[in-house]
Amino acid sequence: MVSRRDVFKFAGAGGVGVGAGLLLGEVNQRPLETLLSTHIPPEDFSPGLDTWYNTLCRMCPAGCGISVKVREGRARKIEGNAAHPVNRGGTCALGQASLNALYNPDRLRSPMRADGEGGFVPAPWDEAFEELVSRLNALEEFAMGRQAWVLTGGALSSGEEALSRFASALNARVLRLALDTTAAERAAAKAMYGFEGLPHYDIANADVIVSFGADFLGSWRSPIAYAKAYGDFRQGGQGGRGYLAQVEPRMSLTGANADEWLAAKPGAEGALALALAAELLRRGYGDAATSAWNGLSGAMSLEEAARHADVPAARVEALAGRLAAAKAPLALGGGAAGAGSNGTQALTAVAALNRVLGAAGGTVRPNLAHATAYSGLRDIEDFAAQAASGDVPMVILAGVDPVHDLPESLGIRKALERADFVVSLDSFLNDSASLADWVLATDNFLETWGDDISSPGAGMLTATLQQPVQKRLHDTLSVTDIILKLATRLGGAAAEALPHEDAQAFTRSEWEAAWESMGVSGDFNARFRRAQQDGVWAAALAEGMADELSPEAAAPQPPPAAEFAGGEAEYPFVFHPYATQGFREGVGANLPWMQELPDPLTSVAYGSWAEVNPATARELGLRTGDLVELESPAGKVSVPVVEYPGVRPDVVAMPLGHGHRANGRYARGRGANAASLLAAQSDSATGTLAWAATRVALRALGKRGRLIRTSGVSRTLGRQILGPDGEH
């Protein structure tokens, strides 16, 4: 039946199959991988084993200590430094994501020169230095009274000291820029505690806290230090579970965790605090100094204040009762409460409440670090005016992005466009750097030397040392390195002021000088090595220092009514911008982990949004996801709305930090910039920017916006998710 021919056919077919199989096996082999050997391995290199370096986190001004896990020469993971007094081993989402900044695909890899057509081309360092030096020399010869400007972020660090010395050698003016200038809080502390700087608040040992706008668990001052303390305040503290009341027009992360949220009218927080202080004085609280306040006769009664702030009087009464019964009460003031036109008076009223409660020296404690004195509106306006008249020959942007982070109405963008020459020292081509003539690529903080003094810190003087944990990824230098190299090349006064070789040498010399001035004895090298290992050097408060917080103080004046830019008829809503932990004023926007992290309160990812009260939304026929236009006297943006049950019906809230025009692929064009809506309002007492004193109008655009939310049903619907029984 089967012919010979067929047998050959089958055999041939089998042979072909085997051949094909063999070939497939050969093709399917795993690709060759290489094991690249090191040339000369560093001493601390061991493949497959973690090496840990203690250093400083520079993602926000809090100054937390971190331990970085390094494997095969690359930073892989950030952990909190358990020995650091500020964060005690904790980290925040933003700190964890700092690795995204280090390895960011859009980081500048070499200095960039503007090509005159809106683009940038890579250029060698030598060319950059030559151009800068010739510009700076020309400045000296032909300036004719025109001054250069240095714009910085104003950290309490050696790097900032180098910048200051450089600026004064050049006779340049320095602007220390921040949206939240801390000026109101410093003024209040000076008036009520007789103390220069930012006080330390002992949250862990308080039993009743009333916070006026201070989002201390989110973005205010030193959130990780406060979060650590908050954990103990809630559970495991000395006096049982603490009670937290949050007074603010929009529920922040802290408000979401509070035992009660009082949705006070924007600008009325101060009056409420002062009314509480007056009530407690009436109940016999206070010390010798406060007894001279004549019972704060100018303050409102609790009922008046409650009506003024549009909160239930019964709850304010109850709160006064709680404060009166507390063993270790504490009042906190900050955020938008201190950023209105009456911000300083409001925070002074909060500090006065602490004085009446006897908290000053108890839960309010001094702090050895001074605080940065940020520039006021007048200085910034001066800069803008000089630029407008063509009198700014040079601007040095030292790691700041004021074009994005500060209100457009301050005129910084225009000033940079008008200035003769702008150089930005930055890791990214951000909104400000893209207006520069040169952008000098800077190191990530994990690649270089530096330091920071934590302010407010955690009740002791805390200096954190920053050291490189890995080699530079790209052809970059740190800001301090650039300044030192420029000084050397310039010669003269600059070289005399800054004779150091690099950032490491400069940091060492600063630490040596600081220890010497403080009378810290012992072998410097050993001590510095120790600080490098520990990542931190801390000194406790001197005995009795806390008592100095109760000096004679003049009675606080009732805060004047808050003033807002924009009339109520034309702009019916008070605009409430707020910083989130992940984005702050904009630092998180180019980090993919931050973009992909749902906002804890609204669960929005990738982009920004505006929060309106559900009742307001119903009235305007809006639902979550609808696109609206927000217009203020200073500008307009369009964003999708989110119906947010935690915001007053007469307030529209919006997160800061989004809406970059540049700054890399993750940030560019995502969301809208809340800062661009802010008018150039000032705090009447300090003359600094009042960033919560603008009104807006809201107009539906009749279409849906791009809103990504990860949450599903936002109610438990009787499911046993949050625990058995009780209220759910």
Add this chain to the structure above:
Amino acid sequence: MSISVFEAARPVFTGLLVAVMVIVGAFVGHWAHGAWLNDHTPVQPIEFSHEVHAGENEIPCQYCHAWADRSATAGVPSVETCVGCHKGLSEVRGQPEIEKLFGYWERGEGIPWVKVHDTPDFVHFRHKPHIRAGVECQTCHGPVEEMARVTRRIDLNQDLRMPWCIDCHTEEQVANGRDCLTCHY
């Protein structure tokens, strides 16, 4: 003349059978490749001989692969380690392969060795516990001291497949030795 259905369908049957043979053959070929022809002997950038170093000169494995008892990875020696000895070995200077080494040294480069032994995906092999348990390097890597060019021998460890690992873990009664999460994560 009768009409046979079989005869009529014959070409179809033949065709089918040919196809089946091709497929069976392909399986056999692929299996044979994996079983016998998969010795992996890559050409290295320097013709380094383990036979000379580990065999004739009896240099202990961990002199160069120094992290084997401390780390997940045994590690390849740095160029500095090689040169450390070879600087003093004037009798072999001038040989082309040795000159290659000094070439890397002088250019300040690492040597791109080609990986010979590689675990499959989603597996974490850790050297440390094996070395500390007294497993000889040769158990997995073969008689390296006899190899002029290192090869992965499949007759020895079946291409580093899991049954081979599990057999040993079972025999030696390794703690959690049969738990997936010991290696797969």
Add this chain to the structure above:
Amino acid sequence: MSKITDKLREYRVDGYYTEFDYHWTMTVDLDRCTGCEACVVACQAENNLPIVGEKRMRQGREMKWIRVERYWDGDYPNARLNFIPMLCQQCDQAPCEIACPVFATYHNQDGLNAQVYNRCIGTRTCAVYCPYEVRFFNWFTYTWDEPLEQQLNPDVTVREKGVMEKCTFCIQRINRAKDAARDEDRRVGDGEAQPACAQACPTDAIVFGDRNDPDSAVSQKMQDPRAYEVLKELNTAPSVIYLKNARAPLHAEKDEGHHREEAAEAHAAAGEPRWADSGKAAS
């Protein structure tokens, strides 16, 4: 209920552990948790979770082994937000383990719910069975924009298209701690194995340890009267124990004219399905 459980155990296949060597357990104190999401990013960094991108995020393909869920209570002005971190509960009677046709997910001797990528063939049944919705499927082989891949943790694999993944209680850290303990011929001490989320947590809300050690911090926490299991009625015996938030109930809502049940129903009627907003987004 326990009788049913015992019966179920009888029918388990051989090799099912009724007693565990270590019994890794996590407690999450909701009174300490602030919802800050440090744990979420710490997990993403430690476990090589992909950056899925805006488009995939909109499609609901977020990959987060731990997430912070938020639940509203009441309405303005008596609104209150509650947070709860949700991650694989490492159930001792896990619905997912029964579901997997290829035994890619199983329970090991340390009370861990394991997911073996090599075995997984991507039927996604386990994710359907999971009442906590904490299993994530790799629909794509995700890549990192160069040089972001240099951050990847070499102790953890990078998963590829077609496999399911979920929280492992940072098994790489547990294994490392066991390794160190074995060198000294002892058991892993309390606090030596810490998952990334617990280590990052700034309020120490997350505590991790061995339940079999009565002196461990986690055993102590489990004694707290606030301790409860999420969706206990499903009888999954989770290894993540939550401590209930100790906030007093909201202010009497009757005075404000609100009715909780009504509000809940209104929300259900309005239909806020998962990903509803993102799916319809257009512009």
